[in-house]
Amino acid sequence: MNKFIDPCCEHCWHTKEKPCELFIACCTEGPLCHQNRSCEEKFKSLNNHLKYIEHDQPVIFIGKGTCGLASGAQKVEEAVKNELQKLNIKAHIEETGCVGYCSREVIVDIKLPGQERISYCEVTPKIVPKLIQKTLVQKEIFSEKLLGTYGKGSGDIPNINSVPFFKNQRKIVLENCGVINPSSIDVYIAFGGFKGLDKALRLMKPPEVVKEISESGLRGRGGAGFPTGKKWELAANQKSDKKYLICNADEGDPGAFMDRSVLESDPYRVVEGMIIGAYAIGACEGYIYCRAEYPLAIKRLEETIKKCEEYNLLGNNILGSGFSFNLHVKKGAGAFVCGEETALMASIEGKRGMPRPRPPFPSVSGLWGKPSVVNNVETFANISSIIVRGAGWFSSIGTKTSKGTKVFALSGKINNTGLVEVPMGVTLEDVVFKAGGGIPNAKHFKAVQIGGPSGGCLPESVISTQVDYESLKSVGAMMGSGGFVVMDEDTCMVDIAKFFLTFIQNESCGKCVPCREGTKRMLEIIKRIPTSYRNTKLKTDELQRFKGVVHLQRLASVIQDTSLCGLGQSAPNPVLSGLRYFREEYEEHLYERKCSAGVCKELLIYTIDNAICNGCGVCVKKCSSDAIAGEKGHAHYIIEDKCIKCGLCYESCRFNAINVN
Amino acid sequence: MHSKIFLNYSREDKSCLIPMLQDVQNIYNYLPEPALHEIAEFVGLPFSRVYGVATFYNQFRLAPLGENIIRVCRGTACHVKNSANILFALETHLGIKAGETTRDKKFTLELVNCIGACSIAPVVTINDDYYGRIGIKDIPKILKNYSQPAVKPEQSTAGKN
Numbered sequence: 001m002n003k004f005i006d007p008c009c010e011h012c013w014h015t016k017e018k019p020c021e022l023f024i025a026c027c028t029e030g031p032l033c034h035q036n037r038s039c040e041e042k043f044k045s046l047n048n049h050l051k052y053i054e055h056d057q058p059v060i061f062i063g064k065g066t067c068g069l070a071s072g073a074q075k076v077e078e079a080v081k082n083e084l085q086k087l088n089i090k091a092h093i094e095e096t097g098c099v100g101y102c103s104r105e106v107i108v109d110i111k112l113p114g115q116e117r118i119s120y121c122e123v124t125p126k127i128v129p130k131l132i133q134k135t136l137v138q139k140e141i142f143s144e145k146l147l148g149t150y151g152k153g154s155g156d157i158p159n160i161n162s163v164p165f166f167k168n169q170r171k172i173v174l175e176n177c178g179v180i181n182p183s184s185i186d187v188y189i190a191f192g193g194f195k196g197l198d199k200a201l202r203l204m205k206p207p208e209v210v211k212e213i214s215e216s217g218l219r220g221r222g223g224a225g226f227p228t229g230k231k232w233e234l235a236a237n238q239k240s241d242k243k244y245l246i247c248n249a250d251e252g253d254p255g256a257f258m259d260r261s262v263l264e265s266d267p268y269r270v271v272e273g274m275i276i277g278a279y280a281i282g283a284c285e286g287y288i289y290c291r292a293e294y295p296l297a298i299k300r301l302e303e304t305i306k307k308c309e310e311y312n313l314l315g316n317n318i319l320g321s322g323f324s325f326n327l328h329v330k331k332g333a334g335a336f337v338c339g340e341e342t343a344l345m346a347s348i349e350g351k352r353g354m355p356r357p358r359p360p361f362p363s364v365s366g367l368w369g370k371p372s373v374v375n376n377v378e379t380f381a382n383i384s385s386i387i388v389r390g391a392g393w394f395s396s397i398g399t400k401t402s403k404g405t406k407v408f409a410l411s412g413k414i415n416n417t418g419l420v421e422v423p424m425g426v427t428l429e430d431v432v433f434k435a436g437g438g439i440p441n442a443k444h445f446k447a448v449q450i451g452g453p454s455g456g457c458l459p460e461s462v463i464s465t466q467v468d469y470e471s472l473k474s475v476g477a478m479m480g481s482g483g484f485v486v487m488d489e490d491t492c493m494v495d496i497a498k499f500f501l502t503f504i505q506n507e508s509c510g511k512c513v514p515c516r517e518g519t520k521r522m523l524e525i526i527k528r529i530p531t532s533y534r535n536t537k538l539k540t541d542e543l544q545r546f547k548g549v550v551h552l553q554r555l556a557s558v559i560q561d562t563s564l565c566g567l568g569q570s571a572p573n574p575v576l577s578g579l580r581y582f583r584e585e586y587e588e589h590l591y592e593r594k595c596s597a598g599v600c601k602e603l604l605i606y607t608i609d610n611a612i613c614n615g616c617g618v619c620v621k622k623c624s625s626d627a628i629a630g631e632k633g634h635a636h637y638i639i640e641d642k643c644i645k646c647g648l649c650y651e652s653c654r655f656n657a658i659n660v661n
Numbered sequence: 662m663h664s665k666i667f668l669n670y671s672r673e674d675k676s677c678l679i680p681m682l683q684d685v686q687n688i689y690n691y692l693p694e695p696a697l698h699e700i701a702e703f704v705g706l707p708f709s710r711v712y713g714v715a716t717f718y719n720q721f722r723l724a725p726l727g728e729n730i731i732r733v734c735r736g737t738a739c740h741v742k743n744s745a746n747i748l749f750a751l752e753t754h755l756g757i758k759a760g761e762t763t764r765d766k767k768f769t770l771e772l773v774n775c776i777g778a779c780s781i782a783p784v785v786t787i788n789d790d791y792y793g794r795i796g797i798k799d800i801p802k803i804l805k806n807y808s809q810p811a812v813k814p815e816q817s818t819a820g821k822n
Contacts, residue, residue, distance in 0.1 A: 070778050070791035102780030254736030257777035292683070292720055293776050295789075333679055334719035336774065350678035350704075352717040411738035411779035418780050449737060485737045485779075499740050503774065509717075624753045646749055651797045 008039040019312040021320040024198035050190035058091040061109035065098030071105040079125035083132045097265020099178025102418035116151030173381040177265035185307040188268040196384030201321040209280040215391035217403035222376035223480045225469040234363035235281040238371040245283040246374045249290040252336035253452030256483035258407040259377040263297035267304040273380030278325045286327045336507035341374040355565035398424035402468035412485040443488040451480025454570030456577025476577040492599035493582040500574040515568030518559040530600035601645040610635035612657035619649035691722040727762040727769035734784040736775030744783040750797045
């Protein structure tokens with residue numbers, strides 16, 4: 001028996017065509033239909049093998065999510081293989097996803113037979129020989145790059161959960177990420193996977209599943225926070241020959257990557273959640289709409305679906321329950337607005353991805369005019385845990401209105417970039433300074449951008465805000481999908497507003513006027529703010545610059561009130577939160593034409609300190625506009641009129657002779 | 662060349678338009694006009710509808726691309742870490758603007774909204790290789806890997822860690 005689908009003896013008859021309803025329960029507790037010592041042993045040893053408890057060879061786990069690959073995981077794997085061959089050591093290499101600690105990738109775990117699994121971080125091909133020598137040959141701990149142990153920690157070897165980055169986390173969605181091999185269905189089952197599906201299909205009726213989810217208080221993790229149970233109930237009550245269940249994996253928010261990571265590191269969890277959801281609402285067909293920019297996630301999903309079909313967890317008569325469900329992956333084609341549910345469905349139908357007015361809500365008339373439910377990846381990833389452990393357990397985590405946990409993608413100017421899963425109700429401060437490890441280079445925290453282009457920038461004064469749907473809304477941001485970009489004093493808030501408006505302007509589908517025209521006007525106004533005197537040629541430009549700002553707030557509220565979909569309604573948020581918390585910075589740009597963060601190019605002045613400059617001439621070569629003059633060996637000068645403020649000279653100067661102010 | 666694609670789809674399935682366009686683009690790296698006409702005929706939609714879909718989505722291109730496609734991530738995290746400067750440096754180095762192709766058809770420079778590798782921002786991808794945490798100084802070195810013909814570019818490197 002190498003796989004769970006293999007029969008233990010002639011008594012076992014589970015196949016794709018003739019499914020056994022006890023299959024999942026049998027995998028971990030089996031055999032259930034007959035008593036046989038040798039079969040029991042077979043199941044036990046297979047489980048122990050898959051859970052990496054029993055093995056004869058050392059197991060080397062390499063984190064190969066996109067972040068790991070981008071940090072060179074492929075090269076590390078090759079180096080490990082070479083080294084093993086050189087030393088003639090037999091070891092098993094297991095591919096895992098991302099454990100969340102992306103800033104310390106490549107993460108390599110090593111487990112020797114009969115010992116604890118030990119995690120090492122920042123592994124490069126260069127140190128692989130040392131690592132292998134120390135751990136596999138000398139059988140000691142390679143303390144230089146030690147992250148922690150999965151077993152009981154002691155003294156110098158901390159348990160992985162006591163590492164500051166993991167300490168304040170509570171993992172439900174990310175439980176398996178980076179721990180298990182994401183492409184093996186057997187490993188997922190051995191780690192307790194599909195237990196939720198098993199319980200739902202065997203012991204619960206569809207309305208009971210819906211009730212359980214309603215009672216758990218789970219709310220949509222895509223951003224708006226609509227109660228999932230309620231959405232399912234609406235769809236379940238519709239009478240129709242066909243219903244659809246759709247997973248929204250069109251994670252377009254720049255700065256958010258938790259859906260990618262979950263799909264890459266634990267795709268079975270999402271698919272299991274979807275099957276349970278389909279059973280609850282009575283859907284027979286489902287789609288996962290995934291961004292084409294995530295090739296690895298799409299590959300994993302396709303493999304997952306194939307494997308599930310092989311094990312009769314998808315397809316006809318799932319586990320003998322009479323319930324059938326087919327799942328397809330749809331590749332997105334790169335449109336941010338397709339994250340909006342009605343636009344997403346239009347895109348699946350092969351049309352331009354434009355939203356339509358609601359009602360009718362998708363639960364009543366969605367894909368191809370049939371009742372449809374659209375949920376986010378993270379929402380589905382929560383479902384099986386809720387079914388297994390019960391609504392009471394889930395609702396005991398979090399705050400009064402927001403239950404459970406939330407995954408945030410920490411990025412920007414923060415020490416520990418990566419994924420953190422925290423219970424609802426922790427403060428932003430905890431996330432930034434405890435899990436995130438604070439700001440690098442001893443810089444000062446300025447703001448955190450939450451919720452992507454629809455969210456807002458929150459300053460230090462509100463950093464003690466709790467993370468839950470209502471609290472974040474009250475301070476002018478929103479939960480969003482979970483992007484969490486930290487900014488330090490070198491970030492200019494006017495520039496950030498400009499960045500998001502440019503993004504929204506590019507991604508606006510053009511259907512409704514407030515969003516299409518309004519955001520363009522807003523962008524024009526914001527763009528005029530950081531212009532230098534030199535580029536303001538006409539007096540009318542000067543006038544427009546002030547006049548625009550006067551109208552900015554009103555324009556923003558009109559866009560909010562009158563746009564068709566969520567994209568437009570939330571488009572002014574970055575500007576509004578900027579005006580609310582960083583008014584002085586806007587005023588400084590406007591009145592003094594100064595950018596203290598040193599970002600707005602037009603307002604900067606570059607000078608060469610002629611006491612330091614030795615005339616090496618590197619900057620002259622770099623300068624694309626011939627704005628630097630000087631004789632070789634003597635101090636150079638920047639000709640202000642010619643300078644286009646690109647900053648290349650500043651970056652290339654080896655003597656730090658160039659000043660910006 | 663693309664006629665095989667039609668075998669994988671059925672005429673009744675109305676949702677196959679976007680996957681078909683994606684498949685055609687995978688072959689040619691862009692959408693040639695004759696192929697668009699054939700697809701329109703196959704799915705039974707007016708050409709204008711097919712063209713409308715092809716121009717709506719960022720992924721589809723109607724003009725051929727260079728040999729190597731450079732994508733600069735312009736997500737929030739990359740922006741905060743100065744990806745604008747990286748883009749500017751690439752533009753000056755290659756002598757083209759974003760969205761254009763060099764005259765020797767070696768490089769195409771594109772912008773991408775977010776490739777989800779925010780933890781190692783700023784990120785640039787060239788073909789299928791990821792380059793994370795790069796600085797302006799790394800650019801000439803990285804591009805050199807791709808400028809010589811017939812030499813297979815090195816696999817992705819992490820840049821400086």
